[in-house]
């Protein structure tokens with residue numbers, strides 16, 4: 002199946018589903034006439050139809066007409082929705098982005114080709130990180146379709162499901178931690194006389210540029226050696242980072258999010 006011929010159905014059309022739709026639409030992967038969605042609030046349904054130029058439908062029709070269904074309800078709504086999906090055509094492909102719901106739970110209801118995806122909020126600007134865990138070894142068609150869909154929002158990495166919680170710590174929740182660091186740098190600039198807006202741009206651009214450089218060069222140790230002139234400004238800052246054990250503390254931040262992700266999975 003060619004991606005441009007595929008019918009796509011969003012089951013749940015909140016913030017993340019809309020980000021995904023907009024990226025797919027922007028990349029012109031699938032015509033709008035082949036995309037439908039369902040959500041509960043009828044007023045928001047009508048607003049979304051107008052805003053995005055796609056049609057809302059019934060659950061029954063969405064399950065019947067879609068080749069690939071993107072499940073985007075909240076985790077606590079999963080069981081109700083999965084019981085409504087039970088018995089659907091096993092040839093339909095399912096992508097689920099619900100945090101903390103294990104593949105084993107889906108398997109109680111669905112036999113379909115299925116992938117768990119942990120996207121992050123930077124997908125909104127095409128710089129997202131999506132971690133994939135397939136329920137079973139995927140067919141080439143399923144793998145290439147799902148990779149194509151999510152590659153238009155940024156990077157895609159496949160990992161075993163056991164790595165989902167640490168993925169939440171690193172990339173799923175990661176933008177939140179970076180936001181805090183950017184804000185701290187911007188406020189320090191403001192305190193020393195730079196207009197807040199300019200300081201924010203300087204800090205955000207620095208994080209983005211550093212990230213891009215790491216992706217291009219691939220070796221952080223070399224980059225650190227290149228940048229830290231002996232007795233220079235960067236070296237002074239890096240020494241302070243070592244003194245304050247910033248690296249270890251950041252690893253603890255990631256561990257806290259990972260631990261919470263595990264707890265939420267166990268609760269659901």
Ligand SMILES: NC(=O)c1ccc[n+]([C@@H]2O[C@H](COP(=O)([O-])OP(=O)(O)OC[C@H]3O[C@@H](n4cnc5c(N)ncnc54)[C@H](OP(=O)(O)O)[C@@H]3O)[C@@H](O)[C@H]2O)c1
Pocket residue numbers: 012013014015016017018039040041042043045073074075076078081082098099100119120121122173
């Ligand atoms: N936001 C993120 O950055 C992010 C990142 C990674 C993963 N996720 C995961 O993505 C999922 C969605 O998150 P979100 O932030 O997009 O949540 P959200 O904005 O609350 O969206 C949830 C959507 O599900 C719909 N819904 C709920 N029950 C339904 C039902 N029975 N039938 C049809 N539609 C139903 C809601 O419709 P109404 O509003 O009309 O009731 C709403 O459109 C969550 O499971 C979350 O764990 C989110």
